[in-house]
Structure formats: C-alpha cells, structure tokens
Amino acid sequence: MSILADTCAKVCVQGITGRDGSFHAAQMTAYGTVVVGGTRPGKGGTEHEGFAVYDTVAGCRAATGANTSVIYVPAGGAVDAMYEAIEAGIELVVCITEGVPANDMIGVVGALRGRPTRLVGPNCPGVISPGKAKVGIIPGSIATPGPVGVVSRSGTLTYEVVHELTRHGLGQSTCVGIGGDPVPGMNFLDVLRLFRDDPETRLVVIIGEIGGSDEQIAADYVRDELDKPAVAFVAGRTAPPGKRMGHAGAIISGGEGTAEEKVAAFEAAGVPVGMSPRAVAELAHDRLARG
Amino acid sequence: MKIHEYQAKSIFRNAGIPVPDGKVAATPDGAVAVGAELGLPVAVKAQVLVGGRGKAGGIKLAGTEAELRRAASDILEMRIKELPVRNVLIERTADIARELYLSVALDRAAREPLLLASGLGGVDIEEAARTCPGAIERVRIDPAFGLRAYTAWPALTRVLGGPELVGQAVAIATAVHKLFMELDCSLVEVNPLVVTSDGRLVALDAKILLDDNALFRHPDLAAMRDPDADDPRETDANEHDLSFVALTGDIGCIVNGAGLAMATMDLVKHAGGQPANFLDVGGSSRPEKVLHAMRIILSDPDVKVILLNIFGGITRCDDIARGLIEARRTLGARVPVVARLTGTNEAEARELLASTELLSSDTMEGAVELAVRLARGEAA
Numbered sequence: 001m002s003i004l005a006d007t008c009a010k011v012c013v014q015g016i017t018g019r020d021g022s023f024h025a026a027q028m029t030a031y032g033t034v035v036v037g038g039t040r041p042g043k044g045g046t047e048h049e050g051f052a053v054y055d056t057v058a059g060c061r062a063a064t065g066a067n068t069s070v071i072y073v074p075a076g077g078a079v080d081a082m083y084e085a086i087e088a089g090i091e092l093v094v095c096i097t098e099g100v101p102a103n104d105m106i107g108v109v110g111a112l113r114g115r116p117t118r119l120v121g122p123n124c125p126g127v128i129s130p131g132k133a134k135v136g137i138i139p140g141s142i143a144t145p146g147p148v149g150v151v152s153r154s155g156t157l158t159y160e161v162v163h164e165l166t167r168h169g170l171g172q173s174t175c176v177g178i179g180g181d182p183v184p185g186m187n188f189l190d191v192l193r194l195f196r197d198d199p200e201t202r203l204v205v206i207i208g209e210i211g212g213s214d215e216q217i218a219a220d221y222v223r224d225e226l227d228k229p230a231v232a233f234v235a236g237r238t239a240p241p242g243k244r245m246g247h248a249g250a251i252i253s254g255g256e257g258t259a260e261e262k263v264a265a266f267e268a269a270g271v272p273v274g275m276s277p278r279a280v281a282e283l284a285h286d287r288l289a290r291g
Numbered sequence: 292m293k294i295h296e297y298q299a300k301s302i303f304r305n306a307g308i309p310v311p312d313g314k315v316a317a318t319p320d321g322a323v324a325v326g327a328e329l330g331l332p333v334a335v336k337a338q339v340l341v342g343g344r345g346k347a348g349g350i351k352l353a354g355t356e357a358e359l360r361r362a363a364s365d366i367l368e369m370r371i372k373e374l375p376v377r378n379v380l381i382e383r384t385a386d387i388a389r390e391l392y393l394s395v396a397l398d399r400a401a402r403e404p405l406l407l408a409s410g411l412g413g414v415d416i417e418e419a420a421r422t423c424p425g426a427i428e429r430v431r432i433d434p435a436f437g438l439r440a441y442t443a444w445p446a447l448t449r450v451l452g453g454p455e456l457v458g459q460a461v462a463i464a465t466a467v468h469k470l471f472m473e474l475d476c477s478l479v480e481v482n483p484l485v486v487t488s489d490g491r492l493v494a495l496d497a498k499i500l501l502d503d504n505a506l507f508r509h510p511d512l513a514a515m516r517d518p519d520a521d522d523p524r525e526t527d528a529n530e531h532d533l534s535f536v537a538l539t540g541d542i543g544c545i546v547n548g549a550g551l552a553m554a555t556m557d558l559v560k561h562a563g564g565q566p567a568n569f570l571d572v573g574g575s576s577r578p579e580k581v582l583h584a585m586r587i588i589l590s591d592p593d594v595k596v597i598l599l600n601i602f603g604g605i606t607r608c609d610d611i612a613r614g615l616i617e618a619r620r621t622l623g624a625r626v627p628v629v630a631r632l633t634g635t636n637e638a639e640a641r642e643l644l645a646s647t648e649l650l651s652s653d654t655m656e657g658a659v660e661l662a663v664r665l666a667r668g669e670a671a
Contacts, residue, residue, distance in 0.1 A: 076507075103502065110434045156550065180550065236553040
C-alpha cells in the first residue's frame, strides 16, 4: 500500500497547456502515472502534446473518471482551480502553485469540510508513491519503493532527504510535500494519520521548518497515537526572527515557531532529530534496524 | 509587509475604529504646526517599522511648544535599531483609565482567524501569554460565519469585567476582523486599546501586517512599502526573483529552495562557520539568476567564500554551472567558490566545471565542510 496516490490514480492536469503543466504531464506519464488529460478553459475538445484537453475539471472527470488533479495554473487562478476540483468531487487535489494569499486558503480549507477531497499544497512539490504514481514535480529518479513514509513542508529539502534515504537503502512508501504556506490543505497531522493506517509504512520521516506550531502538534501525535517510529529534521535553526525565509510560512514571529521549540518538542516525544539530511537517513536506518 | 502606525491609524479611522486625533510630520516645524492645530499637550511618536521604540526613547510627551519642537527634533534625529526616523506622529493625548489588548491573527493550527483580547494591554502580549495564559481570551472565528457580535460578546464582557463598554468593544473587534479579511492581513493588532476616563474606547496604537502573497490586489497598500525597512540588497534580489536575507557571517550561500537553503545555513553553523546570507534562487535555472545572486553576495566585503548547494529537480545543474562560469568571468574571482550540484543534468554540470578553478563536492556535508575551512583561511 501507500497513501494518497497509487496505481489507481487517474490524473487531470489543471493548466495542462502551460509550460509547467505540459512538461510535468509528460514527466508524470513517463513515471508510469495515468494522466487522463487536463483542463484549459476555452480549449476543450482539443489535444495538447498528446493529452486530451477539457474546459472544466467536471468535464474531464465525467469523460475519464479522473480521481486526482494537479494544479499548475498561475497564482491568480490557483484558488479558483482548487475550488473547481473540490466541487467536481476529485479525491486528491495537489496544488503546486506558489503565492496564494492565506485568506483565500482559509476559504478553500472551509470548502473542504464535509467533502471527500483531500488537498495537498499550495506551494508544494506534491506526492510520489515510488514505483506506483507521482502527482506533482518530485523527481522520480531519487525515490525507490520501501517502508519509509516522508512528510515535508519543503521542496528541494525533501529531495535531499529522499535521496539520502535511497542511498542508505531505505525506500519510501509515499513522500508527501505539504508545502511551506501558513494555511496548507493537509498538514502534518492529516498526513501522519494516513501513514498510521498504511501497513506498508514502518517508519515516518517528518521534515519541518521554522514558523507555526505544526511540528509540535505532529510530535504530540507521534508520542500518543502513531504506533510507528519517527525521525525528524527541522530547517531554520540559524534563521533570524521576523524575517520571511522564502516560504511564506517560514518566519519566526514572537515566541512561536522557532527551530529550538520544534526540536525540543520532537525530542520530548521520543523522535530523534537529525542535524543534516544524511543524519536523518542514518537515524532512520538505525531505528529500522532495531525493529 | 509591515506598514507604519500612522498609515494603520488612517486605515482604522476610515474603518470607523476610534483613534486619537493626530497627524504625521517630517520636520520640527511641521510638528509644531500640527501641535498648534490639535492643541497641547500632545504625544510625539517615532514612525519606524521595528518594535521597542518606546524603550529606545522614540515616544515623548510635550506640554509646550518648546517641548514639542525639542521632542520632534530629537526623535527625528534618532536611529532606532539601525532604522532612521523619517516621520513623527503627533497625537492628542488621551486620559487613560485602563489599557486592553485586542487583535485578529491567523491561527495556523486551526487554519482560520482568531480574535485575541485581554485586560493586560500595553504589554508584550506574547510574554503575557506565557506567564498568564488565562488572562487572554481566544475566540475562534469560523470563516463561514465571520466574527459576529454574539461570538465576540461573552469574551469581551469578561475582558472588560462588566457590560458597560462591551458595545464599543464589539464594534471595534468586528471592524478589526473586517479589515483583517478585506485587506488580506496576517495580523491586525490594537495594543493598547485604551478606556479613557470618560468611558470611550480608543486605539492608542495600531499594527497591521499584510500578506505579501495578496499585495497584488492591494496596490494602494503595496505603495506604502518603506524602502528603509529592507536591506538594499534584499530589494535588489527581489527585483531579480531571488529571495535574499542578509546575515552577518562570511560564507555566502546560494541554494535552490527555501527549506534546503535554511538547512544549508544550519549545517554551515553546525560545522563552525557563519552564513553571510539566506539566498533561494528559486525553481528556475536561468543562468542570469546565478549571476545576480553572485553579484549581490559579492557586494558584501565580509564574504570570504561562496557555497553553492543545488538539488536539481526542475532546476538543471548544467544551467546553474553555466551561470556560475559566466558570473566568474564578469565578476572576477575575489573569493573561492565551492559548488555542489546534484540531480537533473549533474554529469553535464560536472564536465563544465572540471576545467575551471571552481571547487566542487558531491555531497552537501562535504561542500559545507570545505567552505568552512576556506572561510577560516585553511587550504582546500
């Protein structure tokens, strides 16, 4: 098994005629993921680089049975794209787009309540279940199937950690990049709950960063409910307060969100924290070897 | 993005939130003229985008024209935490009976806004939250409902200790929430919200933080950006789609991705070095971005070595290598460069760099350790 995306995924690419959308539609197909088509309002009924184009997500779903969508549209249209996929009843929506206003995300998260859709992102690299499916932009070459679940607020840092895990002989069940924004669709807790119920996942790697308190909540969950070992990394130990470090969410404000607080929370919950991506892989390796 | 108190108060005034009568002035003469218009005594408040201006002497009371002139002149000559004071806000003083706290902020864990209110106004609310958490009322705001009078009423009654002024407090709270949503704020804070001796609630201070991601639909607010608040190199970097934060060390860092950039800085520090900056070149690998990144980093005379850490996904390592070679050609070789390029097209990148004097390493740890040694003046 795996979580969120597997061989049953039928992917609709929202914004498939754009530069990123068409490039990654091809990349996902090359990885073996079933991309059933994409959307571009006004271009419905045409083809783009071999993919069927629909005006709407609902139209794509009706014609193809799409159950997953991935959004590459620019920031100005990303919020509508998320609402559209939710209203069309898509099960997994991955929003790659960055620069989405936080208040708009409060509305989107509200729209998710009581609906079957799970949203990953925005401002995220997406989901990969190695050997099964990739939805997003995580390079397929660095991942390999195995027992480690990865959840991360970062992009390239995720790649670095996954790369190290693979080099240490530790494959992954699913890697989920939830994104670096203050109001994400799924947060650590939402993803950890899925990893708990996934029999293939034997250990979870949590990659956090400064800002917010999602790591502290994740640490409590690991201690009280996960039933599986976890290893963590926290980026931003050297970040100065009050400065936005690239990610909209990565800012230390007041007493909330420092790396020290997060590391302490993980350690208090029995979750070892690595100083580098390689150290995280070594910790994961040791922990799994102990059984 | 932060805006000044006088700007936030002007927004408050238009939203119907009571603020003291006042005007901004850029010179002592201007301050005296405002004082004559308002009537003395007045408060003279430095307009800078950092906290702690009261402790730094940036807020003074003036009862006479001479005091006002001196206070304005003193404050306008100050630098508070490195920032120049370009304006002072002159305000009619209030007769304060009590100081309260009120704000609407984003509750990231709940993914919705939150109303915070407390009878402990005028103090550091984060400190109060730690030492006396029971003294802060937290009212969750369901986005489907917004902040309604009936939601705010019970908590504000407790904060005020009785029903007399609650109507005013509720009106202020709902107006603050409306601003939070309509202007796309990450924080709207009134600290202190004062109760005057004649029973009026007045916002004595005003703080608004804006969501940078939403500024595109608020050009009027975007125009309030104060260039003094940003390091000129940060502004330069922003213009070239680079995310940059200046730090005080001697190892210049160029990384793709914010998380990896922070992790690289952390590893530099762990290895005994000091990062000179945070720099995320972003997902695109246009060679000129590397050139701008190198130029901005090299403008810091303290930088002794440049560390490049690239994990190519969308970013192609050979593009980065080309940008690096071009930057070397145009900017010179004042400091050594350690490059670690892995991922998409890394073999091509290695080939390009093999014939140069640029140092490389296959791993993040190796590159960091080499950069730290070079910064200490040790041989590679």
